[in-house]
Amino acid sequence: MKVQPTSIPDVLLIKPKVFGDERGFFFESFSQRQWQQATGLNTVFVQHNHSRSAKNVLRGLHYQIQQPQGKLVRVVQGEVFDVAVDIRRSSPTFGQWAGEILSAENKRQLWVPEGFAHGFLVLSESAEFLYLATNYYAPEHERAIIWNDPDLNIAWPLADEPSLSEKDKRAGLFRDAELFE
DSSP states (O other), X not given: OEEEEOSSTTSEEEEOOOEEETTEEEOOSOOHHHHHHHHOOOOOOOEEEEEEEETTBEEEEXXXXXXXXXXXXXXXXXXXXXXXXXXXXXXXTTTOEEEEEEETTXXXXXXXXXXXXXXXXXXXXXXEEEEEESSOOOGGXXXXXXXXXXXXXXXXXXXXXXXXXXXXXXXXXXXXXOOBO
């Protein structure tokens, strides 16, 4: 695997080594040994999640203020624009975001560390999104920042208004959010 820092060095773009021919392809989507060697991180993943969303669905920007989750995300069907926002007050990249196109075709993954808000927009007719998480889901600690926050100014590749959950419609502003130190 190749590991490439994004515009925020803690957010990593993972490019797996893919073996393919006319019959199809094979790649290791995760290997603990390769992960540790390539990233230097001793990450332990405790939960594996899978979601399916229709075109123009925007999920996020989500995080857990307690029991924070690092996420290794990828798309197994379709294409998304994936975003990580640094919400660690003590970070030199506080308030900045990194965005990457993840697709079944490019097989890229994004490492979103603890201390980041995360979201994605579905660009294809539908997308299936998988992620490994470093901590268990804790709905009582989940927080959300509104997707179109004016201070974050995320350049979502949108043609129309996105389709949002009720929870995401009620998400608050970055300036009022509960953040990490």
